[in-house]
Amino acid sequence: MSEGPERRLLDREAHVLVVEDDGEMRNLVTRLLREAGFRASAARDGREMWEVLESPAGEPDLVLLDVMLPGTSGLDLLRRLRERSRTPVMMLTARGEEMDRVLGLELGADDYVAKPFAPRELVARVRALLRRTTPVEAPAVQRSRRITFAGWALDTARRELTAPDGASVDLSGAEYDLLLAFLEHPGRVLSREQLLEVGKRRVSADPFDRTIDVQVSRLRRKIEPDEASPALIKTVRGAGYVLVAEVSRG
Amino acid sequence: MPDVLLPALGRLGPGARIGWDPKAEIGHRLIGAVPVQSGGWIVFAAPWFSGAPLADRGAVLSMVAMAAGIALASILIIRWITRPLRRLADAADAIGRDVRANPVPADGPTEVRHAAVAFNAMQERIRRLVDDRTEALAAMSHDLRTPLARMRLRAGFLPEGEERARMEADIAEMEQMVGRTLDYLREGRDAEPVAATDLAAILQTLASDAADAGADAAYEGPARVVLPLRRLAAKRALSNLVENAVRHGSGPVRLVARQESGRVIVEVSDQGGGIAEADRGRALAPFVPLDASRGGGGCGLGLAIAARFAEASGGALTLLDGANGRGLVVRLTLPAEAT
The missing domain is CATH 1.10.287.130 (Signal transduction histidine kinase, dimerisation/phosphotransfer (DHp) domain)
Incomplete structure (x- = not known):
């Protein structure tokens, strides 16, 4: 991991290991990653995955792991992988299989992409995960799954927000990312540019993606539903937005 | 012989006879014979002849x-x-x-x-x-x-x-x-538990997502509507309704929620061609695309998914005409309390 930070800052050289049993799919994904400028290697199953992990080429910077694998399932591999390293893992799950997703995230996966996915989406998610999981920050994010603020609770593994009265509150992907950014920097003013950068982690192929102001106001409508609710996110004129609530993890 | 029989005997004419046995339990109590002019008798009998006092x-x-x-x-x-x-x-x-x-x-x-x-x-x-x-x-x-x-x-x-x-x-x-x-x-087969859920937040997310994808869609209603729900199933059902409205109808698509006595009503309305009254029953059945009037594409499952969700949640799904006679309103009624 000694060379990690430098490597990861330069996406172009990052090494991604693709663990996928379907041959065609494996070839297509590695080809896609190579064309996007990553170094990609492939493994058909758990055995081959361990071979790559133990080879002199060293630990990959990111493992792209299919949940549905013959033999040892992707989730088992993930559990065993987590016992020995913190290498970022992105799971490939089937769309709509919420249990796979939740289990995977709880077992320590860092992100997931639902199959079938758009090629652009996969590349962008891989980039974002590499950028996000610098070795310094990764353990902290992993340890605390539950972040609380002003009576609210955000479960980052399940991506679920719970109101003070216990009601589950649905968030769009963009709103979740924004809220997480605020919770990671409580009390700090985040500029629109910074928040826009957060938004780029997400991939929306749609050209109508709204401005940060719209996204923030949508988030506010959910966590400050009526006039009586305390203001949690405040606008700082000419600077950006700030989360004023006290945040605790665990 | 009871007295009532006497005038009867008189009317039968001369030579007629009537026999009466009040104790007969089986057979005839009254037996009579009337002579005829050509010689011989007409014999008659009445079973169980008894007077009113009995x-x-x-x-x-x-x-x-x-x-x-x-x-x-x-x-x-x-x-x-x-x-x-x-x-x-x-x-x-x-x-x-x-x-x-x-x-x-x-x-x-x-x-x-x-x-x-x-x-x-x-x-x-x-x-x-x-x-x-x-x-x-x-x-x-x-x-x-x-x-x-x-x-x-x-x-x-x-x-x-x-x-x-x-x-x-x-x-x-x-x-x-x-x-x-x-x-x-x-739908209805996954083991998702029912939990207090803010339905307004789900509708807001769906409206935002549709709007971000270029549709004219908006949520109009209270900022919070909390009720017991299977969150993911509800989102799946409602997103199918919104997708349907965006795809088959035409803008503006409106998502409305309101609370009434003991129930929550969600309406997704569009301004498309609507669904003829006669076709509405069919529209809720699975794998029945009604696309001749509603745009084309799709496999006719959107409404069926939502209808199934409604039924499994103790609610109902109904199709109504749009406010000004245009478009379709899909109304999902859900119980506000756990059933």
């Missing part, structure tokens, strides 16, 4: 008691026979809607018991048949996703252009069909 109080009472007894016994027997029959009829009606309905208890008269046993066996066979078909459909949809994922990736390697864009659109449509089929089959 109908004494006790007899009437005992007769009434007996009648009442017979009536009561008949009612009980009829009910004993018809109750299992009615249950059978109800059960037949119930499995028409849900093959997983409870089996009929096998009691009552032998014939009805046999019918109930046969009926339960039939229900079991239907259920197995439906399950097999469902599994086959689910497996197929499931398996289609891998080649679709490959196609999508492969399309990404093609040079940019109209052909590629069309291909990607086709793939997206196929993905949506497969996704909806799986959603439909899954």
Whole structure:
């Protein structure tokens, strides 16, 4: 991991290991990653995955792991992988299989992409995960799954927000990312540019993606539903937005 | 001989005779003979000839008691026979809607018991048949996703252009069909627990997502509507309604929620062609696309998924005309308290 930070800052050289049993799919994904400028290697199953992990080429910077694998399932591999390293893992799950997703995230996966996915989406998610999981920050994010603020609770593994009265509150992907950014920097003013950068982690192929102001106001409508609710996110004129609530993890 | 018979005897003419035995229990009490002119007799007899005084109080009472007894016994027997029959009829009606309905208890008269046993066996066979078909459909949809994922990736390697864009659109449509089929089959079968959920937040997310994708969609309603729900199932059902409205209707698409006594009403309305009253029942059935009037594409599952969700949640889904006679309003009614 000694060379990690430098490597990861330069996406172009990052090494991604693709663990996928379907041959065609494996070839297509590695080809896609190579064309996007990553170094990609492939493994058909758990055995081959361990071979790559133990080879002199060293630990990959990111493992792209299919949940549905013959033999040892992707989730088992993930559990065993987590016992020995913190290498970022992105799971490939089937769309709509919420249990796979939740289990995977709880077992320590860092992100997931639902199959079938758009090629652009996969590349962008891989980039974002590499950028996000610098070795310094990764353990902290992993340890605390539950972040609380002003009576609210955000479960980052399940991506679920719970109101003070216990009601589950649905968030769009963009709103979740924004809220997480605020919770990671409580009390700090985040500029629109910074928040826009957060938004780029997400991939929306749609050209109508709204401005940060719209996204923030949508988030506010959910966590400050009526006039009586305390203001949690405040606008700082000419600077950006700030989360004023006290945040605790665990 | 009772006095009443005397004038009768007189009228019969001379030579007529009447015999009377008040004690006769069996046979005839009254026997008479009338001579005819050509010689010989006309003989007549009357059984149980008795005068009015015989109908004494006790007899009437005992007769009434007996009648009442017979009536009561008949009612009980009829009910004993018809109750299992009615249950059978109800059960037949119930499995028409849900093959997983409870089996009929096998009691009552032998014939009805046999019918109930046969009926339960039939229900079991239907259920197995439906399950097999469902599994086959689910497996197929499931398996289609891998080649679709490959196609999508492969399309990404093609040079940019109209052909590629069309291909990607086709793939997206196929993905949506497969996704909806799986959603439909899954609805009501996953073990998602019911928990307090803010329905307004779900509607807001769906409206925002649709608006971000370029549709004219908005949520209008209270900022919070909390009720017990299966969150993911609710989101799936509602997103199908919104997708339908965006796809088959035309803007503006409005999502409305309001609380009424004991229930929550959600309405998704569009300004498209609507669905003719006669077609509405069909529109809620699965795999029935009604696209002649509503735009084309789709596999007719959106409304079916939502209808199934509504039923599984103790609510209902109804289709209504738009406010100004244009478009379609899909109304989802949900109980505000846990059922």
